[in-house]
Amino acid sequence: MEKKNPCIVMVLSPGLSHLIPLVEFAKILTHEDDELHVKLIIPTLGPPSSSMNSILNKNSLPPNITFTLLPQVNVEDLIITDENPQPATQMQLTVKHSLPFLHQELTSLITSTNHNILAILFSLFSTDVLDLAKEFNLLSYVFFASGALFLSFCLHLPHLDDQQQQHEHEQEESLLFHHQLTEKTTVHVPGCPVPFQVHDFPQPALSQRSTQAYKSFLGVCRKYSLVDGVLVNTFTDLEADLIRAIEDQANNRENTNSPFVYPIGPIIQSATSNQVNRLVCLRWLDNQPPRSVLYISFGSGGTLSQEQLNEIAFGLELSGHKFLWVVRNPSNFGGSAYLNQQKEDPLRYLPSGFVDRTKEQGLVVPSWAPQVEILGHGSTGGFLSHCGWNSTLESIVHGVPMIAWPLFAEQRMNAVLLKDVLKVALMPEKVVDNDEDGIVKREEIARVIKRMMEENKEGLEMRKRIKELSDAAAAALTQNGSSHKALSTLTKKLKCSI
Incomplete structure (x- = not known):
């Protein structure tokens, strides 16, 4: 019987800020294990840019990283109800619109004689993919392209929303702008030693709770606690208190035998692929x-x-x-x-x-x-x-x-x-x-x-x-560094799923 190569499927969110670190992470994984295959599945909003094409140039990718660009989604096809749509909403809806094509790709990969799918890993606005991971009984991980600070806020937002739900007369108010708050009000994020003013938070969290932007963002944040783990592009010495706070927030999960957060950064490009200027x-x-x-x-x-x-x-x-x-x-x-x-x-x-x-x-x-x-x-x-x-x-x-x-x-x-x-x-x-x-x-x-x-x-x-x-x-990326150890812990868990 032909041996199946282990494979990790990565589903991206639109935008270079999600594409770049995930491609670099795929290179790290395949460098560590030359038997591992990574399949990038990329929802697209409109035609790919020249920068995107240069990053995905096959000459710059190792042979065990392949990619599929899903059929283009046009902005007009997205059902957007807000007057001024946020990029986060557009990204989330693009992925949602692409789910049927993604389902076809996964079905093809899983029935393939060449690959044994270890897990599905998706970008921070691609959380609708979680339903497909459950359907195909795959381990699911979020690749969080921002830092532990924003992740801590995202994990804390559902708690703030649940508190707001208890005050029915405030339900249509903005969560962070209801009548008791002003722009000078400070809000604490678990693990951060300094408070934030309300306007420091991303716009979707400041929108009226009845808006599409807020509901979409909250839905994304709620799903983070349902995955098997979150890979964060940071390192321990940069955000140690925040990483500890995230683990504390995750302690009430059903499976606490393995870490919830894996600080595996810094993952950056070693050289710019686009030669312009x-x-x-x-x-x-x-x-x-x-x-x-x-x-x-x-x-x-x-x-x-x-x-x-x-x-x-x-x-x-x-x-x-x-x-x-x-x-x-x-x-x-x-x-x-x-x-x-x-x-x-x-x-x-x-x-x-x-x-x-x-x-x-x-x-x-x-x-x-x-x-x-x-x-x-x-x-x-x-x-x-x-x-x-x-x-x-x-x-x-x-x-x-x-x-x-x-x-x-x-x-x-x-x-x-x-x-x-x-x-x-x-x-x-x-x-x-x-x-x-x-x-x-x-x-x-x-x-x-x-x-x-x-x-x-x-x-x-x-x-x-x-x-x-x-x-x-x-130091974090060296053999005994914190990020390298976190990555080793993750890869051992993935191999145990074979």
């Missing part, structure tokens, strides 16, 4: 002094308003410091490019004459840059970041302190962690006028850049702390 960025950095350049990027989908784009440009110019800036087309929603490709030239939206006036001071590139290589370059001394978790880990791994500029999703929570807990980031102050999010003015931008980039006690202390975290991140 690569040579021009690295050649320019090669000609700059050590640690002199501030790198500015808002991730794979972050966008700024036209007014804020102008203020950043003038602030950079006013600071006098070197910079490398990845610019996108402006938008009034901070995550507008996350699930939508942009085709216009974003440099046309910069202030008139800015590029010419700063050509000796900085480099401006449109839409995309080789972030991993930039953060690892000796000329890079700071990172103005949207605080997406992938970018956060990349900055920590390469020992680059940050200026936190969160835009959407859980990025405000990450910013609080970086600034107030880990103390490796600064955050500019916003000027709140009629716009609820406010605008950061050019003078404040220049002030924060100088605090970050100039030699002073504050900057030196931040660099020392992030160097310590960088060293701890490297």
